[in-house]
Amino acid sequence: MTGAPRIAIDAMGGDEGIATMMDGVARARRAHDGISFLLVGDEAQIKAGLARHPNLTAASDILHVEGVVESDEKPSAAIRRSARTSMGRAIDAVKRGEAQAAVSSGNTGAMMAMAKLALRTMPGIERPALAALLPSLGETDVVMLDLGANTECDTENLVQFAVMGAAYARIGLGIKRPRVRLLNIGTEAMKGKDMIRDAAAILRDAPHLPMAFQGFIEGDQIARGEVDVVVSDGFSGNIALKTAEGTARFVTDLLRRSFTSSFRSKAGFLLSRPALHMLRHHLDPNNHNGAVFLGLNGIVVKSHGGADEIGVANAVDLAVRLAEQDLLRRIASDLDQFHAAPARAAS
């Protein structure tokens, strides 16, 4: 692309309010010279949120839209009034080429539905996937997809998710040749469902792709730091993501209970505070913010609903990098390369 990108921001989507969204966007702007913003939502509230940020104000246009997608609104209802909502108009700006990426902290299902309808899937991609970043013991986060955009998937979908996830990891994690694995219930070649074994056979047969395909991975290995991209159907991926979130909360809840169980433990807790702060920092979703709908003709980043200033800044930063480094062109060229290679087994 030419010049610094412009990012469309759904100012209304976050649980923390517009001021937090503006603080986060302003923080991201400071890290990227030249980028500009289209801030979509209630003009008066946006202006109030901008008051503390003259530099962001100078880099932004405001698009006044009154409607807001509710957090519990059904996707089918939301898409009918898409053009009257801040989320729908932010995505629409990407479709029109008025912005190179859109960021929203709103309703995930509605966002997926709107983005699919407005941007359509890329040529050759059957289904888009939702990819997110998970913490790990390794140097970087882990990209995981699909996290629920597709309840049922086939072999071809999984192969395309692997290609798209690797392209995302090259930009999002800065890894030249990401290690890619398929989520399965065992690591031996004969384990799991046919569609997963077939996808593995196809990916093993495509060594020319810019990824290191390393077979299967089980749920207990996702966070060990030995994989960069974990690929699964949307049902299993959503189960794994939610179970990981729930278990992390369960363990930290137990830890809190334990620490308040006696005076001695409370004293130990106070002394251990910096250590526990490190733990909280590592698990904080704000430090792994930015899920992306891959496979669409446009970049749409989903920020956590409860994202704070840092979280919003991370999501916007990701959107900028994906636009600057042209995620869509990378995916398209990887897919071309994949389909062109003579060695590849017919799928």
Place this chain on the structure above:
Amino acid sequence: MTGAPRIAIDAMGGDEGIATMMDGVARARRAHDGISFLLVGDEAQIKAGLARHPNLTAASDILHVEGVVESDEKPSAAIRRSARTSMGRAIDAVKRGEAQAAVSSGNTGAMMAMAKLALRTMPGIERPALAALLPSLGETDVVMLDLGANTECDTENLVQFAVMGAAYARIGLGIKRPRVRLLNIGTEAMKGKDMIRDAAAILRDAPHLPMAFQGFIEGDQIARGEVDVVVSDGFSGNIALKTAEGTARFVTDLLRRSFTSSFRSKAGFLLSRPALHMLRHHLDPNNHNGAVFLGLNGIVVKSHGGADEIGVANAVDLAVRLAEQDLLRRIASDLDQFHAAPARAAS
């Protein structure tokens, strides 16, 4: 059943060796008057392990078998030499009525294959399921099934898993009317796969069953203490179980890293030891030991491979209770009740 049960023990299966197995069995015996054991494996080693336990020795017969199923042995290979292995002979004792339950800490896949072949599924049960206990924030553990016995499942399988899981929870957790939910990627009625929605419709229509069916549950709610039985196909269940195990280890690894990051943190760690011990105790698999293959004509309990004395004792204790309270009859009568009810939708 009449009289105290006899439990067949695969003495060779555990990673911790025969002595630990014998210590665990002896501990379980002390809690249950009158039960007896059939100890299957290398006679000399078993006798050495029994040396410290005269009461257990008096309550036990030894069946000398030289062969051992290896932990990495393929199920297909293991079943061919089943009759020459300690695991196979322990299961065989249940088949012949020489024992009312079998316990092994060995290879799960081999155990499933041998148990299916030897004991066959109960009348009316299409597929057996592997059920295990998971820690939770609630008063009791959570029963989860299937954990990998069946890669692909249909509606009827899920319904039967719910009935079997509830029967297991009534005995294993001592809950009169267990709260049962189906694992899904959302809680609204229209979410997820057809087979799950159909299973939910059938279970909602069967209020006469001794369970409280409460619809769907997402992965992040499993450990919150608000459900007693979580039902899923074997693929998703295995992914959820492994992801939960991996995440718990991930968080505790991070905690350890954090605590060793500075002198102050180390001091806090020492002071907090009792609290951290509580946490470890709550998460320790030995305190949630005893997975069961449900739906077979016999009770087979899978103990963790790395179970210690307490873990083995818990698995044996579970086997005794399942035998004493006649799990198989309960499942059969629940299934009869389920099929007899006129209100039930045809499946």
